[in-house]
Amino acid sequence: MADYEKAASSYVKNYYESYWILWKADKGQAFNDRFHKLTLAPRLEFLSMEALLSKSLLELSSDQRMAVKALRSLADKINKNSELIGRAEREEDFVLLIGKFRANTEMLASFYYLVSRMHQEAERFAYLALTNSEVVEKVNRVLGVSFEWQDLAKANV
Structure with missing residues (x-):
């Protein structure tokens, strides 16, 4: 968890900067x-070993298990989008995938939020009933990310 917590905020920021560059290019500015x-973000191999996972899940609380399931789901979706992005070759191809960059930015924000909370709170972790939009908004505010x-238009990421 600690490793992902350290890296996840930079993943969010890098995907956001990529999105910003593509957004500007889509609006007619020169490609940066x-x-x-x-x-x-590299491929997220979060808890991919089934033996480790089954052992670990027995030791986790119900809320922690829900968070692990959410993290695995987010990692799968992020990885699928990243595979599509990885197939792009030309700048125009990347611009066409701008929605995947935004989606990954937002999913990585949720991933960062959950990993951070699980790491910081450990056994005290309680799964909060926040919508994904609320989580993304919280993380984006902290990291200075805005899709408005x-x-x-005025950002210089």
């Missing part, structure tokens, strides 16, 4: 060369 230098048109 920084795009090709950004490191997106006026913020994207």
